[in-house]
Amino acid sequence: MVEVGAIPARDFRALVAGAGAIIHFGRFSFRLSSPVEHLADEVQRMYRHHPVSLEGFADFHVEVRPPRNLRRWFGRQLEFHVDGSSSFFPLPHAQAFPLLEWGLNWCVHDAVKDCLILHAAVVEKGGKALLIPAPPGSGKSTLVAGLVHHGWRLLSDELAPLALDALSIEGLARPISLKNDSIDLIKGLAGEDAFSGTVRDTVKGSVALMRPPRESVLAVRRPAAPVAVIFPKFTRGARPVHRGVGQAAAFALLMESAFNFSALRRQGFEALADLVERCGCHEIGYGSLDEGMRLVEDIHAAA
């Protein structure tokens, strides 16, 4: 299949404005339609290495467009539609790309029932994957972006699809969402070109997305075995600490971050129990990205 980046920008815009383009991420795909040109451009840059097709089956039909009611006259706003119905409150025009990304997350965790979808990042090196769940603000994505820039493979930044036997995690390799100060920090490592435009004044502050490396996208269909769960906590200026987390405590924390836990009932419970029994569970605190990455490398080496 052709990579998104291989299509001339004008043609891609026209596709997205017309019949839509089907972009594949891991075993899933979405058909994007939108009249918003800057969204098409941004998607093309951020999904540059992902395969694209023009017809056939797509998992999620997504549309980002202005509201069609009176709302459209009050400020420039956009809505996210999936399969023709909107599930989200409209957002300002400038937030088109984050809106698409948040909407796609919803599509995946609402629909998928054959794996447990955890709110967590997943990175892999040497065949050993780390699951990094964390509430917003804990510095998870920054840590992941740093690791990915240092030779780790990105499986996912936001959603970790854990197989129900808990033996493997699938990759999605979608863009990494960075906030506030992290944006400039990671731009310093990965360069300006890997980034979407920065959107200010979202509910999460300033947001920018980073394109996943091509190698991660090409290897996305190769699942990885989780060996450790790491709960990170970045606090500016804090000294690095590393503690083990008990299985029950890790289970409780992960349960809260599992989107489809109740829908999977017993299967979800057992998958999570197997995961915490099989993996070491850790909590790390750190005051700089380098310290955080060193703690992660240590855990990975010992696992």
Added chain:
Amino acid sequence: MPLPDARGSARELLVSGVLDPVSLGTLSPGQWDVLIRQARLSRLLGRLAVGLEACGLLASVPIGPRQHLEWAIARVNTQAEELRWELSCIEEALSGLDVPVILLKGAAYHVADLAFAGGRLFGDIDIMVAPEALPRVEAALMLKGWVNSHHDDYDQRYYREWMHELPPLQHIRRGTTLDVHHSILPPTARLKTRPDLLMDAAMTLDGCFFRVLAPEDRVLHSATHLFFSEGEMAGGLRDLLDLDGMIRGFSGDEDWRRLLLRAAEIGLERPLFMALHYLDRLVGTPVPGDVLDLARRRYPVGFGGAVLDWGLRMSLSPSDTLDRGVHRRLSEWLLIIRGHWQKMPPHLLVMHLGRKAFVRQS
């Protein structure tokens, strides 16, 4: 006046997929794309999936669409478990009252184990009790954690004075929603029925605390709900296929005679005839010729009838993400206006819509 076509092909694919999965044969990836999406939009993905599985055809579906069908089956199974649990909680709250409690719609079809209920996905649970039992039922539910989800004084009044149900109750811990009805039509509606007769005829089921409406009353309620509620018909085709399933369960002339008599008795001939008209035209449900003639003669005539027919055909057909054009939006408006017109007399309607337009919800 020629009216635009109502996306017959997507509907035909979906209807045949649900009613006769074998007839689908081999579909192209593009056709699967349309079928899965339309089925999800019409809330029929569960029925489609369960039907394909029952025929042993699921395994031969290409992997892309098959995932969605398998996920839908998982959803159906989870729903069945959750329904069982939720019903046991409602039973626990109400069993001490000695009040007959009737399940309506989705939950009733499941409990009565109707053939088409297997993969049917639905949202809330609806129950109906006699109007005089309402205060006791509401109090008993509140004791067990169901609370009013509409706090606004106006909303409370809207439901309590003009509607056929209490403001929706939400369970404080589980978040599940329960609609408690005392009739199947608002007291303000143009169409009048006899909820007391529906309750008298309700059936008990072996080993079950809840009752369900008699088979012909289920048809009449479903038709009334489909054609005479507020006009938001996103699940229109799903409800039409429910009716198809109920009517296919009829065994002969005697059942049809009872249905027609009952419709006349409780004042619900209009919804019945509209339902039969569209079942025949859009779904191909077997309806005896003389009954169909009767239904056709009673369908509204002239320009008004043609516009109504166009609006309803649009709504009873699946819509498409890329095809929510001006026609569909116009038809949605038309049906919402018609729905409200049916629901309230003009002075109440003007007050209600005025309030909803100008008073923003906090």
